[in-house]
Amino acid sequence: MSxxxxxxxxxxxxxxxxxxxxxxxxxxxxxxxxxxxxxxxLLTEGRFLTPRNVFNLTIQTVSVAIMATGMVFVIVTRHIxxxxxxxxxxxxxxxxxxxxxxxxxxxxxxxxxxxIPWITILIGLLTGALIGAFQGYLIGYQAIxxxxxxxxxxxIWRNVAWHLTDGQxxxxxxxxxxxxxxxxxxxxxxxxxxVGLAASVAALFALVQGRRTKMGHGFTVKPAWAExxxxxxxxxxxxxxxxxxxxYEVPERVxxxxxxxxxxxxxxxxxxxxxxxxxxxLLIAVAIVMTVVAQRTRLGxxxxxxxxxxxxxxxxxxxxxxxxxxxxxxVGVLCALGGIVASARLGYHTNDIGIxxxxxxxxxxxxxxxxxxxGIGTIYGAIIGALIMQSLQSGMAMVxxxxxxxxxxxxxxxxxxxxIDIQYRKYTGAK
Amino acid sequence: MATPLVEMKxxxxxxxxxxxVDNVSIDLYPGEVVGLLGHxxxxxxxxxxxxSGAYKMDSGEIWIDGKKVEINSPRDSRDHNxxxxxxxxxxxxxxxxxxxxxxxxxxxxxxxxxxxxxxEAETRKIxxxxxxxxxxxxxxxxxxxxxxxxxVAIARAVYFKAKILIMDEPTAALGVHETKMxxxxxxxxxxxxxxxxxxxxxxxxxMDLCDRVAVMKNGQLIGAERVExxxxxxxxxxxxxxxxxxxxxx
Ligand SMILES: Nc1ncnc2c1ncn2[C@@H]1O[C@H](COP(=O)(O)OP(=O)(O)OP(=O)(O)O)[C@@H](O)[C@H]1O
Ligand SMILES: [Mg+2]
Numbered sequence: 252m253s254x255x256x257x258x259x260x261x262x263x264x265x266x267x268x269x270x271x272x273x274x275x276x277x278x279x280x281x282x283x284x285x286x287x288x289x290x291x292x293l294l295t296e297g298r299f300l301t302p303r304n305v306f307n308l309t310i311q312t313v314s315v316a317i318m319a320t321g322m323v324f325v326i327v328t329r330h331i332x333x334x335x336x337x338x339x340x341x342x343x344x345x346x347x348x349x350x351x352x353x354x355x356x357x358x359x360x361x362x363x364x365x366x367i368p369w370i371t372i373l374i375g376l377l378t379g380a381l382i383g384a385f386q387g388y389l390i391g392y393q394a395i396x397x398x399x400x401x402x403x404x405x406x407i408w409r410n411v412a413w414h415l416t417d418g419q420x421x422x423x424x425x426x427x428x429x430x431x432x433x434x435x436x437x438x439x440x441x442x443x444x445x446v447g448l449a450a451s452v453a454a455l456f457a458l459v460q461g462r463r464t465k466m467g468h469g470f471t472v473k474p475a476w477a478e479x480x481x482x483x484x485x486x487x488x489x490x491x492x493x494x495x496x497x498x499y500e501v502p503e504r505v506x507x508x509x510x511x512x513x514x515x516x517x518x519x520x521x522x523x524x525x526x527x528x529x530x531x532x533l534l535i536a537v538a539i540v541m542t543v544v545a546q547r548t549r550l551g552x553x554x555x556x557x558x559x560x561x562x563x564x565x566x567x568x569x570x571x572x573x574x575x576x577x578x579x580x581x582v583g584v585l586c587a588l589g590g591i592v593a594s595a596r597l598g599y600h601t602n603d604i605g606i607x608x609x610x611x612x613x614x615x616x617x618x619x620x621x622x623x624x625x626g627i628g629t630i631y632g633a634i635i636g637a638l639i640m641q642s643l644q645s646g647m648a649m650v651x652x653x654x655x656x657x658x659x660x661x662x663x664x665x666x667x668x669x670x671i672d673i674q675y676r677k678y679t680g681a682k
Numbered sequence: 683m684a685t686p687l688v689e690m691k692x693x694x695x696x697x698x699x700x701x702x703v704d705n706v707s708i709d710l711y712p713g714e715v716v717g718l719l720g721h722x723x724x725x726x727x728x729x730x731x732x733x734s735g736a737y738k739m740d741s742g743e744i745w746i747d748g749k750k751v752e753i754n755s756p757r758d759s760r761d762h763n764x765x766x767x768x769x770x771x772x773x774x775x776x777x778x779x780x781x782x783x784x785x786x787x788x789x790x791x792x793x794x795x796x797x798x799x800x801x802e803a804e805t806r807k808i809x810x811x812x813x814x815x816x817x818x819x820x821x822x823x824x825x826x827x828x829x830x831x832x833x834v835a836i837a838r839a840v841y842f843k844a845k846i847l848i849m850d851e852p853t854a855a856l857g858v859h860e861t862k863m864x865x866x867x868x869x870x871x872x873x874x875x876x877x878x879x880x881x882x883x884x885x886x887x888x889m890d891l892c893d894r895v896a897v898m899k900n901g902q903l904i905g906a907e908r909v910e911x912x913x914x915x916x917x918x919x920x921x922x923x924x925x926x927x928x929x930x931x932x
Binding site: 464465467468469470543547548549551552553555556557558559560562563564565566567568569626627 | 736755756757760766770773774776777781782785786787794798800802
């Protein structure tokens with residue numbers, strides 16, 4: 252009670268952002284992203300921000316964004332991983348071979364058996380984890396620089412993928428597996444709203460819970476109006492996102508192929524929309540888990556401590572070698588997850604899947620504010636970074652910018668983003 | 683006298699060709715403050731880092747409470763109730779005071795998550811005792827002054843109820859007032875029966891705070907004397923000349 256009155260007197264002196272306690276950095280990144288969207292929307296006369304394009308943009312971002320969350324941990328611990336694109340290719344090669352040949356031929360599971368996609372995914376994740384852990388072992392225990400280990404990895408895993416598949420395109424892939432690709436697997440209108448509402452309730456619950464915990468320890472909390480404003484903003488963002496995806500209607504000819512799939516008796520007058528793709532749900536799940544790991548677990552605390560001061564971490568009894576193994580194993584798993592999405596989106600495993608992804612993933616993490624000097628980075632930043640990169644690329648393609656010029660722009664944006672981040676840190680006095 | 687809390691016997695450690703610590707033996711009793719003096723590079727930090735598990739000795743033995751122990755890592759040292767304030771402070775600059783205080787020993791909720799609220803509350807408590815002016819609990823410690831950082835490092839060593847405390851130049855960055863507070867803290871901990879190794883270059887301060895002072899030069903122990911048996915000048919000449927004047931007298 253006394254807290255509230257104290258706060259009621261103060262607000263005049265406080266600045267609005269302070270009262271809201273929102274991360275100005277997060278606001279800046281969202282602002283940059285919106286700016287990119289608005290500029291392209293103007294340049295394309297409104298074609299950029301159609302539900303269809305937003306939908307496509309989202310599903311194109313997922314694979315890189317998933318891997319970028321792991322890259323945050325790698326860069327925070329002062330390492331780098333150049334092998335993610337190649338590692339993705341090896342995991343998709345393994346998964347494609349597992350579902351189309353190894354399981355059917357060696358295990359006698361006939362094609363289309365309901366267990367095939369799940370066994371495949373499990374093997375893929377395991378492969379990613381093992382390769383990642385092995386690279387982490389070379390870096391942590393054998394003290395070979397991450398740059399070298401993963402540069403070697405880039406060459407090795409890209410071509411292990413080639414070897415496993417004899418350089419062939421492998422497919423078609425399992426139907427259930429393809430659901431993770433994006434447009435082939437979406438929640439539909441009803442379940443999208445259901446998920447949106449559930450997420451809103453969960454977010455509100457988390458806000459209230461956080462406030463309670465703070466008050467329980469007798470810490471000052473932000474004024475109720477500020478809390479409410481943040482809540483409105485979050486719920487608005489969630490539901491707005493769902494509304495856009497739900498506005499993307501399934502084309503009539505697609506509905507006509509199988510109206511029952513969309514809950515209609517006949518194609519005539521049947522209106523259906525895609526809603527949230529499973530791949531996006533997967534990304535959201537990854538984002539939540541990785542954020543919780545980063546902020547609320549010992550593992551996350553040790554990752555950031557090691558990045559901030561490796562000697563101090565060591566002297567505090569943290570096993571930084573084992574930590575390195577864990578971090579790279581996590582990236583390996585995320586490469587496999589990204590690989591599931593990427594190959595399911597294509598419908599095949601191809602030789603050039605994931606090529607140059609290492610650069611996109613590193614750029615996403617760095618644009619998202621991860622500092623190469625270590626110790627600093629956020630999961631949400633990396634995801635917004637991935638979105639910004641993808642928007643730039645799609646937007647320029649829509650405007651008709653030639654590929655070489657696209658790369659010049661993306662390169663410039665990368666350097667500019669890091670420069671702005673450095674200026675921001677100087678300005679706010681953070682290191 | 684009672685069994686020593688710590689006995690370090692014939693400790694040697696070399697880096698490349700440099701004998702950083704050369705056959706040094708030293709002990710520490712409960713409720714005692716032993717000061718380590720010596721010029722820059724004499725081997726003081728290296729000697730105590732053997733005890734805190736940061737370095738592995740090449741030869742020698744460590745006994746704690748009359749039992750021989752193996753200290754191979756900082757964790758081993760902490761398990762023997764040894765806490766260390768390092769000369770470099772050993773803080774993760776990007777984390778806040780509470781995260782640093784509990785680094786490696788986080789408080790967790792029943793679900794196994796780090797209990798940041800609980801850690802912050804505990805940090806407030808101990809800081810209000812050690813440094814009442816300390817208010818920057820939310821900022822990364824890189825945003826703190828040298829003295830504030832030092833008080834975080836001191837709080838970390840004191841919070842976990844050590845029996846043996848190692849303080850490597852704990853007052854180097856502190857103002858007059860804060861130095862006085864550390865001196866009071868040392869007296870208080872001593873009364874509680876802790877044994878303290880204290881390293882400092884301030885001979886005057888060492889004469890006041892310590893029960894015994896040990897002087898090192900070029901990795902060797904020149905002598906360890908009770909403060910009432912020596913003068914400040916004796917100590918200075920030990921540091922500079924590398925000879926114990928009492929040896930000459932004998
Ligand atoms: N990690 C290391 N690698 C190589 N040499 C080292 C290392 N640590 C210490 N030394 C050397 O060991 C010797 C003793 O260093 P130490 O840090 O113990 O000195 P000190 O007495 O604590 O000095 P100061 O008063 O400057 O803190 C020095 O010659 C130093 O160069
Ligand atoms: Mg020293």
